[in-house]
Amino acid sequence: MNELALVEMEDLFENPTPRVPVALCLDCSGSMMGEPIRELNEGVKTFYQAINDDEIARFSAEICIVTFGPASLEADFATLDTRPQPPVLTASGNTPMGEAVQLALDSLEERKAAYRASGVDYYQPWLVLMTDGKPNGNNFVLQQQITRVADMVERKKLTVFPIGIGSDADMNVLAKFSPGRSPLRLQGLKFSDFFSWLSKSVSRVSQSTPGDKVTLDVDGIRGWAEL
């Protein structure tokens, strides 16, 4: 049928795929040493692999990884066709959660400015915040970032997934980052199940069109979260 088309492929524009920016803000403090950090690395690898296997998400999901402590930008926003491998994360230091969220959101703002400058469309960005403890960085920065995130969530400028790891995770602080959606606690060290669920959710967003309501796979959450 296409040989009857009135135009050639070269008459058409090659527009960039709309992006789904996903910031992973991950606690890699000393308490994550041993099995937790190994499982977290496996989980992040699963996430990259699943996104890479998805025809659309591979070109639309842009992943950024910020770890704490200390707060460090391990990988800036990029699609997996340009950066297919995740960084190897190591555990050390304290839990400066506020500083890490600040770094993640500042990177996100820079990325959004770059999208706008080059005419690239983007979906509502996601922030995944995972911790196994209590934040112990600068309290002023923490409060500032809680307000910043909550405000973005209220204005529908950001979707937040706060996840607690183990019984020592401060679920109250995580809740403050997420008005409207309660934080969830990971079942044991099921990082891979969580990241597998996350990749499917990112895939759904990347295929949505104007007016689509992207609903999360609630049943899938039972596979990794304590409900």
Place this chain on the structure above:
Amino acid sequence: MKRVIWKRACFAVQGRSHLSDQTPCQDSVATAYRRNVNVIALSDGAGSASLSHFGSKECAQTLCNVLCRRFDEIWRMNNIDAKLSVTQELCRQVEDKAHDLNSITTDLAATALAVGVKRNRYIAIHLGDGAIGIELTNSDSTTELKTLSSPDNGEHSNETYFITSNRAAEHVRIYTGTLDEQRPAVITGFILMSDGPEAALYRKADNQLAPACLKLLKSSRELNRRDMQTGLRATLELIANTKTFDDCSIALLSHTGESKRTQKRKRSKCQRQS
């Protein structure tokens, strides 16, 4: 003696995502010629609205009716009144359709794009995403494209405005003008597209339309109705198979030259003046 001076063509095809989940094509197109007004209209139903294929059909038909029936009235209105009036009429029709279907209005959410031409004047209406382009023919007969109305999305990619949105009238754009307003260039064609083909025919970075739009308008002048429909369908299928997962629709209105009667009248006028 044929007096056809504008040709209309339109088509809509189902996108890959709707093919796979067996959802009907939510884009609708319509054309009309009544009371000396040539109209093309297009509407894209919202993905999340269960009956938006009915909503888009209602919107496209209503846009044709409004522009044919009320062209001069809208032309004379100030822009704010025109936006309110057109939005109210579209909303009323969509509400009636929702009532007929035992549904709620938001289930019929859809965008709205239309162009009407009466003699030397045009009115364009746009709400939501998709784009409206114009073809300009210069005095040396070369042609170029300009974006008359660019897509109106929110900040994020899957957001836009529908006729059922709150305060839709604030987001409706109405353009009025004359075909020779960019003298010495003259407007000789209009193209409407939904957000599906927008992925291949419109570039947001510099607000440009793809050269393919000129080819489509040229074809619409040269081909007979059946061949044009076949070609337009194949073009939309090419785009739907390679550039987007969304439904694709296009409507074209192309000037095919002045009627012999007009040419004769102009010649007489020139002779009288000389």
